[in-house]
Amino acid sequence: MTQLLEPDTAGAPVSFGDLEIGEIALDLDDQDPEDVIAWGLETFGDRIAIVTALQKDGMAILDMAVKIKPDVRVITVDTGRLPQETYAFVDEAREHYPQTRWEVLFPDASEVEAMVQRRGVNLFRNSVEERMLCCQIRKVRPLVKALRGLDAWFTGLRRDQWASRAAIQKVQLDHDHEGIVKINALADWEGDEVDAYLEANGVPVHPLYAQGYTSIGCAPCTRPIESGENDRAGRWWWETGAPKECGIHCPIETGSFEHEAEAIFAAAERKHQQ
Numbered sequence: 001m002t003q004l005l006e007p008d009t010a011g012a013p014v015s016f017g018d019l020e021i022g023e024i025a026l027d028l029d030d031q032d033p034e035d036v037i038a039w040g041l042e043t044f045g046d047r048i049a050i051v052t053a054l055q056k057d058g059m060a061i062l063d064m065a066v067k068i069k070p071d072v073r074v075i076t077v078d079t080g081r082l083p084q085e086t087y088a089f090v091d092e093a094r095e096h097y098p099q100t101r102w103e104v105l106f107p108d109a110s111e112v113e114a115m116v117q118r119r120g121v122n123l124f125r126n127s128v129e130e131r132m133l134c135c136q137i138r139k140v141r142p143l144v145k146a147l148r149g150l151d152a153w154f155t156g157l158r159r160d161q162w163a164s165r166a167a168i169q170k171v172q173l174d175h176d177h178e179g180i181v182k183i184n185a186l187a188d189w190e191g192d193e194v195d196a197y198l199e200a201n202g203v204p205v206h207p208l209y210a211q212g213y214t215s216i217g218c219a220p221c222t223r224p225i226e227s228g229e230n231d232r233a234g235r236w237w238w239e240t241g242a243p244k245e246c247g248i249h250c251p252i253e254t255g256s257f258e259h260e261a262e263a264i265f266a267a268a269e270r271k272h273q274q
């Protein structure tokens with residue numbers, strides 16, 4: 001089902017320093033998303049990929065990129081806890097953009113096994129730290145490994161989504177991921193602009209939006225929002241005072257669970273060596 005790439009065979013590496021990327025960011029900040037995406041594709045070739053959970057913003061980025069580079073690379077993570085609708089929608093998106101090259105990432109099975117044995121299958125209900133631990137193992141770690149093979153990535157982040165995203169640039173160095181370039185081409189768009197783009201361009205939309213969802217992640221951690229709630233309010237809705245982030249877009253400490261993560265990684269490593 002999945003066409004896999006060898007990331008380190010995708011061309012010569014391209015990197016930028018802080019000053020250089022700052023100047024580029026200034027130039028691109030008032031450009032349309034399509035122009036920002038074109039810059040990314042032209043600059044990084046096959047060493048850039050769209051990283052998406054197939055939400056509306058990611059689909060808009062994908063549609064814009066395909067119009068410039070039909071075989072653009074797309075990376076998504078199957079955490080093992082996704083809604084059935086997402087699995088079906090991955091196939092729909094791939095069929096809609098038949099030349100795109102998809103990489104579906106999976107968490108390390110031994111790490112998931114060790115985590116579930118130690119904390120239970122639904123550990124994310126116990127505490128914010130355990131939720132972040134689950135996100136680390138099921139989502140962040142597979143993505144971090146994939147990002148190591150890239151020089152840049154496209155995200156669907158927007159400034160209006162949550163306080164933790166209010167200061168993002170359209171182009172920035174991602175110091176959380178070895179200084180590769182992160183391109184947030186929709187940074188200054190609002191939700192209704194994304195909706196208008198999707199409709200005008202006949203872009204497929206994840207079916208859960210029609211059921212009141214406004215942000216879509218794992219099945220047990222996402223619900224439709226109530227009237228007047230922020231678009232990301234349906235993510236980990238039982239938590240209070242915690243960022244609506246999994247940890248891939250901003251560093252999140254698992255606090256007292258650092259040692260628990262280490263124990264899980266050690267158990268997984270022992271399993272790998274058996």
Ligand code: SF4
Binds near residue numbers: 139218220
């Ligand atoms: Fe685990 Fe929930 Fe995070 Fe998915 S969203 S990785 S199930 S805590």
